[in-house]
Structures are given as C-alpha cells and as structure tokens.
Amino acid sequence: MTRKIIRPKTNKKNLIIRRLSLYLRTLDHLKKKGVEVISSSHLEKIEGITQSLVRRDLAEFGTFGVRGVGYNVPLLREHISQILGFDQNWRVVLIGAGGFSSVLIHSESFQKRNLKIVQIFDKSSDYIGKSIEGIPIQDMAQLEQELDSRHVDLAIIAVPPPEVQHTINRLGHIGIRGALYFASRPVDVPENMVVLNMDITVELAVLTYQLR
Amino acid sequence: MTRKIIRPKTNKKNLIIRRLSLYLRTLDHLKKKGVEVISSSHLEKIEGITQSLVRRDLAEFGTFGVRGVGYNVPLLREHISQILGFDQNWRVVLIGAGGFSSVLIHSESFQKRNLKIVQIFDKSSDYIGKSIEGIPIQDMAQLEQELDSRHVDLAIIAVPPPEVQHTINRLGHIGIRGALYFASRPVDVPENMVVLNMDITVELAVLTYQLR
DNA sequence: TAGATTGTTAATCGATTAACAATC
DNA sequence: TAGATTGTTAATCGATTAACAATC
Structure with missing residues (x-):
C-alpha cells in the first residue's frame, strides 16, 4: 500500500440506480401507452441495455417478474419508483x-x-x-x-x-x-x-x- | 451464445473522456490562479480520482508529465483540450x-x-x-x-x-x-x-x- | 545524491454477459 | 405439453488500483 487516503467511497450502487431510473422513465411512457407487460428482452431494445443486465438490476432489489411472462408494467413502475425514493414527497x-x-x-x-x-x-x-x-x-x-x-x-x-x-x-x-x-x-x-x-x-x- | 443483437458498442473510452473533462475544468481553474505545475496526487485530492487513475488516463493519450516534477498546468490544459476536440471551433x-x-x-x-x-x-x-x-x-x-x-x-x-x-x-x-x-x-x-x-x-x- | 513523481506493468476488483434450471 | 421468460450462478470481460523501475 502506497497511500492511505480515506475517501467516502462513491456509493456502490450508483450505476444500477442510474439504469433503474432509465427503466422508470420508459415504464412511465409504456404505462401511458397502455402496455401491460414487458419482458427484459423488449427493454433491451428500448434502452440499449442487455436483457441479462436488466434482470440482474431488478433482482438486486426483489422479485418483480413472472417466469415465462415478463414484468407487469404498472407494478414494476411502482416498485422502481419506491426503490428510488420517489414514492415520498x-x-x-x-x-x-x-x-x-x-x-x-x-x-x-x-x-x-x-x-x-x-x-x-x-x-x-x-x-x-x-x-x-x-x-x-x-x-x-x-x-x-x-x-x-x-x-x-x-x-x-x-x-x-x-x-x-x-x-x-x-x-x-x-x-x-x-x-x-x-x-x-x-x-x-x-x-x-x-x-x-x-x-x-x-x-x-x-x-x-x-x-x- | 443466446442472442445476436448488433449494437453500436458504446464508445469504449467514454469513461476516460468524462474524467479528462473533469481534469480540464480544474486545470482551467488552476491556470487562472497562476499555478504552474500539478502532480497526480494533488489532482487526486481535488477530483477524488486516484493518482494512479489520473496518470493512466493521461498516459492513454501521450506523455505529458515530467518524472519527479509533475505536469505543467498550461501545457496539460492544451493537450487535454485538444484530445477532447476543443481546440477547434x-x-x-x-x-x-x-x-x-x-x-x-x-x-x-x-x-x-x-x-x-x-x-x-x-x-x-x-x-x-x-x-x-x-x-x-x-x-x-x-x-x-x-x-x-x-x-x-x-x-x-x-x-x-x-x-x-x-x-x-x-x-x-x-x-x-x-x-x-x-x-x-x-x-x-x-x-x-x-x-x-x-x-x-x-x-x-x-x-x-x-x-x- | 536523495527525494519526488511519472509512465507502465502486474494484480485486483467489480461489473457485465452468458447460460440454464425453474416455472409460468 | 411446448414455448417463453424469469431469477440466478458461473464465466468473462473491463476498469481500477498497487507497485515499482525510470528519471527528473
């Protein structure tokens, strides 16, 4: 070890949080269009983020999808909104x-x-x-x-x-x-x-x- | 391989470019203050980016420092400015x-x-x-x-x-x-x-x- | 010369991707 | 049941850090 500088280590999850907020804005949009269900591979096309990563990001905070089906748009929107803290004023x-x-x-x-x-x-x-x-x-x-x-x-x-x-x-x-x-x-x-x-x-x- | 989606792979060097642009704004400031020379460890304190990474980022584009001394502020500023494309209108x-x-x-x-x-x-x-x-x-x-x-x-x-x-x-x-x-x-x-x-x-x- | 600091390589760490069993 | 898609683990990839010889 050469250095010993203490630094408030830049919050680990920031990258995930940023992506969640991209998902959220897309879910806003999909909900407005009346889309009910979305799969990670469809999100991949919209966001340019691999389906693997989409699933991994979400799994970090809970189990929001249904195997064989996908994610319920309004529900997932609520979940992400809450994770990010936008459920409160x-x-x-x-x-x-x-x-x-x-x-x-x-x-x-x-x-x-x-x-x-x-x-x-x-x-x-x-x-x-x-x-x-x-x-x-x-x-x-x-x-x-x-x-x-x-x-x-x-x-x-x-x-x-x-x-x-x-x-x-x-x-x-x-x-x-x-x-x-x-x-x-x-x-x-x-x-x-x-x-x-x-x-x-x-x-x-x-x-x-x-x-x- | 499960997928075969072709995606214009997000430019590899973006992270470095973002940091270079942080260095640049700090160099602007230092130059205005009349600082002549700066070391990577001093930049570390200002930017919150390790000295190692500062040196690595710069080394990616050339040899801008002097061993035992540091980096010349106005010169490094010019170099980074040019790398980022800000030397042209x-x-x-x-x-x-x-x-x-x-x-x-x-x-x-x-x-x-x-x-x-x-x-x-x-x-x-x-x-x-x-x-x-x-x-x-x-x-x-x-x-x-x-x-x-x-x-x-x-x-x-x-x-x-x-x-x-x-x-x-x-x-x-x-x-x-x-x-x-x-x-x-x-x-x-x-x-x-x-x-x-x-x-x-x-x-x-x-x-x-x-x-x- | 002694001290400082770079440029660069090797080691580590973390993030992304691939793959697949679970399950609708 | 067959097809689809998740949740999750293992494999890979890339980015950061540590370390040090080079050199001012």
Whole structure:
C-alpha cells in the first residue's frame, strides 16, 4: 500500500440506480401507452441495455417478474419508483431565481417525481419580493433565518459558478442534506451532505470527442 | 451464445473522456490562479480520482508529465483540450428558443470550449423573427431549407419532450452529426449520428436514493 | 545524491454477459 | 405439453488500483 487516503467511497450502487431510473422513465411512457407487460428482452431494445443486465438490476432489489411472462408494467413502475425514493414527497429549495430556475419549476420532471419547490432564494433585488408560480423569492442574505432544514429535503443550486461553493457551505451549515448544482467546477462537499453535479461541458466533451 | 443483437458498442473510452473533462475544468481553474505545475496526487485530492487513475488516463493519450516534477498546468490544459476536440471551433444550432436556450447562450461554458451558436430555430410565433444575442430566431418549419449541415457541427435540442424524437429525425436527415437533448425519455438515434442526453430526473434519482 | 513523481506493468476488483434450471 | 421468460450462478470481460523501475 502506497497511500492511505480515506475517501467516502462513491456509493456502490450508483450505476444500477442510474439504469433503474432509465427503466422508470420508459415504464412511465409504456404505462401511458397502455402496455401491460414487458419482458427484459423488449427493454433491451428500448434502452440499449442487455436483457441479462436488466434482470440482474431488478433482482438486486426483489422479485418483480413472472417466469415465462415478463414484468407487469404498472407494478414494476411502482416498485422502481419506491426503490428510488420517489414514492415520498421531496421538498425542494431553489437557490437562484434566474432563467434556469424558471425552466426547472415548469418542467414536468418535478411533479412526475414528487418533487415540490417550496422556497426560492436569490440575492438580486431584481428578483427579491417577486414570485415564480406563486412562490415568493426571498433574499439570499436571509437564508440562515428563513430556511429551515426541517422543512426542506434538498436544494437545487442555480447560481453563478463562483458562488456555488459558498452556497453549498451555507446549506450544509443549515443542515440541508442533498444538493444538485450545474456549474462546471468541482466543489468541496461538507460532511453529511450528498452533492451532485450536472456539467454540460462534460457532455459536450464526449460529443466533440466522438465527432472529432 | 443466446442472442445476436448488433449494437453500436458504446464508445469504449467514454469513461476516460468524462474524467479528462473533469481534469480540464480544474486545470482551467488552476491556470487562472497562476499555478504552474500539478502532480497526480494533488489532482487526486481535488477530483477524488486516484493518482494512479489520473496518470493512466493521461498516459492513454501521450506523455505529458515530467518524472519527479509533475505536469505543467498550461501545457496539460492544451493537450487535454485538444484530445477532447476543443481546440477547434464548433458551430452549434439551437433548436428551441425557450428559457433554457437563453441560459445556455449566456453560459460561459460555451465560449470557454470554443462553441459558437450560429443559428436558432423555434416553432412558436412568439419567438420567430426576434433574436437572442444578435442571432435571429428562425422558423422551425423552415429547418430543412435554412439549416445546412456544412455550416453547423452539432445541435442543442431544447424543445418539449414530445418533439424531441421528431427533431432528431429531421436533424439526422439534414446531415447534422451530433446532438444533445435534455428530455427525460429515450430516443431512437439515426445512423451516423451521435446523440447524447442529459436527464435531470436521473440525477435526482441518485440523490433521492441516497437520502432515502 | 536523495527525494519526488511519472509512465507502465502486474494484480485486483467489480461489473457485465452468458447460460440454464425453474416455472409460468 | 411446448414455448417463453424469469431469477440466478458461473464465466468473462473491463476498469481500477498497487507497485515499482525510470528519471527528473
């Protein structure tokens, strides 16, 4: 052994969880179309994930299918939804009231997954006092006074990149347990917080690399 | 062998490319701070990726470091930038002129990575004829007439979910080779096209799963 | 020279695929 | 019963880590 760095080992099941959430969105779609039963080999065609892996992913969490038949669409949908935690309501605080936030708040993904935006904060006087979809925009300076981690489960951070780290620190201090941010930079994650990042430059890199 | 499905095997190096793009954004930052040299063990602390893997990732594409010293920050930045294809200019068409697009167009990620938005299309008369940042919004109905794949390298698709598949089909037909979309649904990808997806519900699932 | 850090190979670990008995 | 498809185990494949000689 050369090193002894302790690292909060990146949650083992993440790959499975990501795939489950692909299955879930397809099941949403199939259910809407009225499809009753689906087999792993049919999912393979839709998702581009081998039938073996589909069955293995599901078997990780239980026995949801019927041999010789397949999986019941509405039932499997419920099961996966529950595994991912979407059976319960999630109260979300939006940090940053710019264009991105108003896109999010109108997105169907939020309702579909039981996420509800309960508070919005921004530091700009252009926004403070106004409201989006009936939710008043509060002053970022009052975050510690106005945000109570007992009433909010996670944060969506849509502030300019230089402010992300500080925002996360403040949220961590208040006791918010999870956050998602979009800036193209790494952050230090406070203890006891789960922080995820969606970085469009990463996807663009994959795209340009492949097209090069 | 049970199956014989032919699948365009998901590009082998994707994992490395994603990490390179994390290194790149950190190098951007370090360069701005004036840091001249960085070692793989320092990158390990910043990225949460083992020094071994950092060295291996880089070695995949060349010899960029100096033994006993480390990596020259501006030089390594140039190298990675080139590997990912960001040394050349990329002409981008935006499909959909809604809130999301105007966020993208103002984002620093685009300039930083040599991406330039050259055309914008939308189907709504609320947008057609207006312009964003000096780029006129054209009528989606005229896509085939007005969009020339010889002048555009890739597409960013920010249209409502039900329109994504049709949009991709049209772009493929016109000869656009790459696209990125944000809807939470799978699509069929035309031959000779690379299509990537950023789905916020996938990230939210990882988050809610871990917080559950 | 001594210390540091790379590039690279060998060892390990984990994830995916193939295969098949169980069972509808 | 014959055909289909699951759940699960064994085999394979690929990705990560450890280790170290090379070299600044």
